[in-house]
Amino acid sequence: MRFVVENLRFCYKSDKILDDISFELKRGDVVAILGVNGAGKSTLLKTIAKVVKPKKGTVYLGEEDIHKLDFSELGKKIGYVNQKSEGGYLNVFDTLLLGRKIYFKSSPKKEDLKRVEDILDKLDLKNKAFTPTNELSGGELQKVVIARALLQESEVLLLDEPTNNLDIKNQVEVLKLVREFSKEKKILSILVMHDINLALRFCDKFIFMKDGKIEAEGGREIITAELIKKIYNIDVDICSYRGIDVVVFKN
Numbered sequence: 001m002r003f004v005v006e007n008l009r010f011c012y013k014s015d016k017i018l019d020d021i022s023f024e025l026k027r028g029d030v031v032a033i034l035g036v037n038g039a040g041k042s043t044l045l046k047t048i049a050k051v052v053k054p055k056k057g058t059v060y061l062g063e064e065d066i067h068k069l070d071f072s073e074l075g076k077k078i079g080y081v082n083q084k085s086e087g088g089y090l091n092v093f094d095t096l097l098l099g100r101k102i103y104f105k106s107s108p109k110k111e112d113l114k115r116v117e118d119i120l121d122k123l124d125l126k127n128k129a130f131t132p133t134n135e136l137s138g139g140e141l142q143k144v145v146i147a148r149a150l151l152q153e154s155e156v157l158l159l160d161e162p163t164n165n166l167d168i169k170n171q172v173e174v175l176k177l178v179r180e181f182s183k184e185k186k187i188l189s190i191l192v193m194h195d196i197n198l199a200l201r202f203c204d205k206f207i208f209m210k211d212g213k214i215e216a217e218g219g220r221e222i223i224t225a226e227l228i229k230k231i232y233n234i235d236v237d238i239c240s241y242r243g244i245d246v247v248v249f250k251n
């Protein structure tokens, strides 16, 4: 199953924010979208998720133009977590159960409850299960909204800066889980990220944006000191530590 973004263009009033964005990805891939502040990364996710309407272009999932689907159909195909989440009066358990709502009618099945319990355990949130989400810390809330999106098991998962607010252990836990879900359930995960080293550890494919356009895309072989200089205007070395590529900035 192919996921194809074709000639997307988006403007805020007269400002062109996305210009002729095209790429093709496949299910099971974990993809990082990288680039400087203001490059258009969040706008690209919003345009794919139909939060904003493109001026031009199409997004296909298989043969289907996903922008022609209504919102409930779209929800089954695309999960989207934006940069800023707000808590509410529902507790963590019920909030997570909402992620399973498309799989049951009036009451949840045993399987749905089990899925929620498992993810609470994996993300170390068991002790917060009955806490209203508006009483969580920023990082705890971030984990809950990502967990809810994972439980939805949509075909494409869009996460805008998923490790924002998270300490280093939770950054690793969340990205591990996103990767596990993507591989097990053949979900295409597209993540806006700033930390290139985390992206290198957890993603298979990289899309670098600059001024609303794609500057480079591909596997880890595209991440070179030249590309980093071109995108961020900083000098780096790319080293290998225990077989892992690491980007280190030079003084």
Ligand SMILES: Nc1ncnc2c1ncn2[C@@H]1O[C@H](COP(=O)(O)OP(=O)(O)OP(=O)(O)O)[C@@H](O)[C@H]1O
Binding pocket: 012, 017, 035, 036, 037, 038, 039, 040, 041, 042, 043, 044
């Ligand atoms: N609601 C809006 N109205 C007008 N312009 C906007 C709006 N939202 C974003 N923009 C502009 O669109 C451009 C792209 O913003 P976007 O949030 O997509 O960038 P980004 O690459 O995700 O940045 P960051 O890394 O800082 O989150 C920026 O120049 C921003 O000022």
